[in-house]
Amino acid sequence: MGRDEREAVRENFLGVEDGHIYFFYRPVKASANDLRDVEQLYIVMHPLVSKHYRLLSLETAKLPEPQTPFNLVTATVNKVDHKYQPILHELDEKTVTVDGIATMGKGAARPCGEGVYSLIPGENGMHLFYVVEYSGNDHQIVTQLGIGDDGEFLIGVYNPYYGTDIEDPDPDVRPRFPESLKSALGNERIVFKDVHLLLDYEEARVGLFREARESKPEEIRPIKEKMSTADIFSDLRLSREQYPVEPLIKGKWR
Numbered sequence: 001m002g003r004d005e006r007e008a009v010r011e012n013f014l015g016v017e018d019g020h021i022y023f024f025y026r027p028v029k030a031s032a033n034d035l036r037d038v039e040q041l042y043i044v045m046h047p048l049v050s051k052h053y054r055l056l057s058l059e060t061a062k063l064p065e066p067q068t069p070f071n072l073v074t075a076t077v078n079k080v081d082h083k084y085q086p087i088l089h090e091l092d093e094k095t096v097t098v099d100g101i102a103t104m105g106k107g108a109a110r111p112c113g114e115g116v117y118s119l120i121p122g123e124n125g126m127h128l129f130y131v132v133e134y135s136g137n138d139h140q141i142v143t144q145l146g147i148g149d150d151g152e153f154l155i156g157v158y159n160p161y162y163g164t165d166i167e168d169p170d171p172d173v174r175p176r177f178p179e180s181l182k183s184a185l186g187n188e189r190i191v192f193k194d195v196h197l198l199l200d201y202e203e204a205r206v207g208l209f210r211e212a213r214e215s216k217p218e219e220i221r222p223i224k225e226k227m228s229t230a231d232i233f234s235d236l237r238l239s240r241e242q243y244p245v246e247p248l249i250k251g252k253w254r
Contacts, residue, residue, distance in 0.1 A: 075206040110246075
């Protein structure tokens, strides 16, 4: 995406935070042929007006479908950094050790979609809207992962001090939000205000509630990408040699 196009995207957004969003999945073993082979789903957020990146690790292999009775998924902010390298390191191949012995490796996470997002306050809290700009030639993967072409979620952050004495919290409670944000936590189990600030702390637990109304603000006008202009390669500097990119480019499982 060129500079002029980025400026056009910024002008069309009205959220408290707007940016690029990237989706990855990690296979259970060496490869994935369908949803049953997916271990975990990841979301990378890069606010337009900020230099930092966030990596959210979902505690599930897919996002909930619209209109489903159970519409909540939880995630953890694994990494927040102003450089993209630590984010990619978390998505890289992993070695599983048992009793100090490396027994099995986990393949690198696969990119499967990229787009733009906006965090917009609503009557019941903060809403995450996103639109997928690029997902290869076939939408099979983003459809099966519940990502779709766009989505809307009520997004909140779990209060780590809920049920504890906030004035003298357990030292093991994580994340440790600064004093300036503690007042926003209140006595709620899940906080839906100032979410864009709370997401900047590693180990924060996030709740994503799929909204029944599948719509996006008219202000969000995504720029349809192609492989040569996909931001995931210029923004995250994603290496096509190191990461299996067929799911993103061809829309095929890998």
